[in-house]
Amino acid sequence: xxxxxxxxxxxxCCPNPRFPSRTQTVPVSRLSVLPKTHLNSLQKGTKTxxxxxxxDIKEAxxxxxxxxxxxxxxxxxxxxxxxxxxxxxxxxxxAKSLDTNRELxxxxxxxxxxxxxxxxxxxxxxxxxxTLGMERSIFGIGxxxxxxxxxxxxxxxxxxxxxxxxxxxxxxxxKLVRFYKRIGFKVVHEVTGSTIGDLPHMLIWxxxxxxxxxxTEELLLKWSRRFKSQD
Numbered sequence: 013x014x015x016x017x018x019x020x021x022x023x024x025c026c027p028n029p030r031f032p033s034r035t036q037t038v039p040v041s042r043l044s045v046l047p048k049t050h051l052n053s054l055q056k057g058t059k060t061x062x063x064x065x066x067x068d069i070k071e072a073x074x075x076x077x078x079x080x081x082x083x084x085x086x087x088x089x090x091x092x093x094x095x096x097x098x099x100x101x102x103x104x105x106x107a108k109s110l111d112t113n114r115e116l117x118x119x120x121x122x123x124x125x126x127x128x129x130x131x132x133x134x135x136x137x138x139x140x141x142x143t144l145g146m147e148r149s150i151f152g153i154g155x156x157x158x159x160x161x162x163x164x165x166x167x168x169x170x171x172x173x174x175x176x177x178x179x180x181x182x183x184x185x186x187k188l189v190r191f192y193k194r195i196g197f198k199v200v201h202e203v204t205g206s207t208i209g210d211l212p213h214m215l216i217w218x219x220x221x222x223x224x225x226x227x228t229e230e231l232l233l234k235w236s237r238r239f240k241s242q243d
Contacts, residue, residue: 078239132165134175176217197224
């Protein structure tokens with residue numbers, strides 16, 4: 013009922029004679045008319061953008077990673093013979109001198125399956141005593157040995173690389189931590205054996221030291237120029 017009355021009232025609206033209408037008549041000549049624009053002209057002037065997908069970015073990044081052949085070829089130029097041995101989830105990387113055929117160092121570890129995916133577990137990196145005094149021992153031979161292990165972990169779809177910089181001696185431990193930080197590892201936990209939380213680390217790694225992690229792909233990207241062929 014109320015709706016009907018409102019509709020009726022709206023139809024009886026009329027101008028009030030006391031207030032004359034202020035409506036003005038504007039000549040047609042003063043009206044501005046917007047020019048017509050064809051859709052084809054807009055399409056011609058539209059700038060085309062390159063559709064770069066995440067897959068394209070990933071492929072470009074992957075192409076810059078050093079391959080296993082790149083690392084091995086680069087080690088030959090340093091008179092190093094690197095060999096990779098695997099047995100199930102376990103692996104071993106050995107470095108020998110091409111001049112003397114003597115072993116200079118080795119790395120051992122395994123591919124560990126975890127809830128977040130596969131992890132490259134670097135159990136140990138050992139250099140012979142005679143190579144520890146060499147100028148290029150840590151940042152030369154150790155870098156090449158680690159590169160083979162990390163590339164192997166990347167090929168096995170390991171997203172994370174983990175290790176323990178063992179604390180056998182203060183001098184060697186400080187060299188290891190400095191070396192791993194330089195190549196891209198970050199400190200996760202200091203295993204001192206003084207707390208209960210250190211027990212799981214000591215059971216896994218068999219000693220005390222500095223727990224460190226890094227992204228496997230990030231490590232290869234960081235050192236890609238060192239190992240990529242310059243052809």
